[in-house]
Amino acid sequence: MAKNITIVGGGPAGLFCAYLLLKEGHHVDLYDHSSGLGKKFLIAGNGGLNLTHSEELNSFVTKYTDNEKLFSDLINDFTPRDLSDFCQEIGVETYVGSSGRVFPKDLKAAQILLNWTKRLKDHPNFNLNLKYSLISIQEDKTLTFNTPQGERKVKAETIILALGGASWKKTGSDGKWSELCQRLGIEFKDFEPMNCGFEVSWSDFLIKKLDRSHLKNIELSLKQRRAKGEVMITPYGIEGGAVYALSKFIQSEITQNNEAIINIDLKPDLSLNDVKEKFERRKAKDSLSNHLRKNLNLDKTSITLLNECLKEINPELIKRLPLKLERARPIDEAISTSGGISFGGLTNYLESQKVPGLYFAGEMLDFDAPTGGYLLQGCFSTAFRVVKGINIPTHE
Ligand SMILES: Cc1cc2nc3c(=O)[nH]c(=O)nc-3n(C[C@H](O)[C@H](O)[C@H](O)COP(=O)(O)OP(=O)(O)OC[C@H]3O[C@@H](n4cnc5c(N)ncnc54)[C@H](O)[C@@H]3O)c2cc1C
Known part of the structure; x- marks a missing residue:
């Protein structure tokens, strides 16, 4: 049955949730406080967008050191091969470099983002709201946004938060959402810089x-x-x-x-x-x-x-x-951050045990991995799992 899904966060994790949900016939309202989608994803493409890695899955999953068991399950469900297939589905070829890393043919993120967001924007069930900054979440799933027109409240049925980590604030990933989640009593671990100088x-x-x-x-x-x-x-x-x-x-x-x-x-x-x-x-x-x-x-x-x-x-x-x-460089310069929403308070489908119907995807989850394509693969695989959870009628 078609559902109305509210997604907050228009990075790769939120956009991939939207893409999969629309394919399944659901209605999607996507909100982001930036003026554009996928800003960090675009930056990631500056030095060559490393989408994922072609190594054996057994070895691949060891990169998610603290969450290897969970990620073994998530990555086997949505694999690096599936990620390359998705790129091909939206018209972007990928290739495996000599190091085994997987890149789009032109190494950039722009074409992927353009093709991807065009498919979303052209879909009649997709509604995009930019410059909407999430400032509160209630247990009854009412979301409050700051918008250029003032405060707006949205009563949601099912929510996916895909708000990213806490580095490169200029891309919109400011980590301020941690206060909203903690106010709601959602388990959270402090951010730390990862993949940093x-x-x-x-x-x-x-x-x-x-x-x-x-x-x-x-x-x-x-x-x-x-x-x-x-x-x-x-x-x-x-x-x-x-x-x-x-x-x-x-x-x-x-x-x-x-x-x-x-x-x-x-x-x-x-x-x-x-x-x-x-x-x-x-x-x-x-x-x-x-x-x-x-x-x-x-x-x-x-x-x-x-x-x-x-x-x-x-x-x-x-x-x-x-x-x-002597010390790590400031968190804002880091490629990624560890910390975020703890898996302990979530179901297998990354749904909050405290607030059923509230899901989490992408870097805002408490996982870390080295560069080499493991970060984006983690974002896509967690997004895939969330959508799987929303699609099955009942689950624990
Ligand atoms: C320089 C650099 C290079 C990188 N290179 C690679 C690479 O080659 N390979 C790789 O695997 N990974 C790479 N990464 C990491 C990768 O880009 C991130 O892991 C990925 O973008 C995270 O996706 P996400 O959707 O979870 O979050 P994000 O991409 O951070 O998106 C989160 C979205 O949520 C929005 N948001 C946040 N708070 C709010 C709020 N309160 N209200 C409304 N909207 C909000 C933001 O505006 C943003 O659009 C790189 C990162 C950087 C900085």
Whole structure:
């Protein structure tokens, strides 16, 4: 039977709920406080929109560390393959990059968003309300919005909140909704920056020499955790793929010890013995920098960093260069945030146990995952589950 569904939040999670619900014959009213839809999604496309990942599902789900069991169920229900099929359904081809990551053919988010929102806007059962800011939710499912015309109340039958995390406020994802949910007695965990940069006290010399330089093909480690990839040096510290991959563990180390010491392996493809052997081949006429460049193939960034961090360069330190991280960068700069609506207070269909008929999808749920397509896949799979819940007549 057709239902009237109220969705608040027009990012990928809310838009995907709308798309699926309209296909099932429901009526959808979508509200967002921004002047446009999918602003963060568009930003995500700036550096190449990594939609999802092609790795085996068994390995894929391990990326949702604290919620692996739940996400194993969610991702198996709406898989990375299904996400690529959805893109194709709306007229956008995807491809698998050499790293296994999945991108739209033109790497951008704009075409997906355009095709997707056109299908919604052309649908007779879809009603879009932009510049509507949700300011209160009552237990009887009355929503109050601030609008350019003043306050508006909406009495909803079924509500999906897809309000995003708490970073990149300029995209509309300001996290202020946390107060509304807590007022309603919905379980919530505080936001923390994830997939974020960390601060290091660099010398002025290093900042001048290396601002925005990249360390490529390195491996970072923090205790037993390792991440290969790239690190960008910034005036305040470091960021980049390898840092994001460890950010959750770096965060908890800083919380416990006020600092985190990570190690950088500048030659992860060489064993320590190989590095020693090459290191010892230095000719008398070669300066140390020249020798490191010629025989160990270390670039200017690596050599400057070694000089900054160490009194004496040796093979052990090329394989294990320690770096002290002091704190995470401010939450607004983070690619994603952990924290949000706790799964403990929700049913299997991500419906509030306290307020039946109130569902949650996307980044506003308390999950985190590294970059690499796991964030968007998580948003799509949670949206899919919510719609499944709305579509079945009775469930626990
Ligand atoms: C720089 C950057 C790069 C990224 N790159 C990738 C990537 O390559 N791959 C990947 O998987 N992920 C990436 N992400 C993360 C990804 O974009 C997000 O996880 C995703 O957009 C979250 O979708 P969502 O629908 O849950 O929330 P959002 O996209 O944040 O949408 C939430 C919506 O809710 C609205 N809203 C919030 N509060 C209210 C309110 N009170 N009233 C009304 N409306 C409200 C907002 O205006 C917004 O439109 C990136 C993020 C950033 C910042």
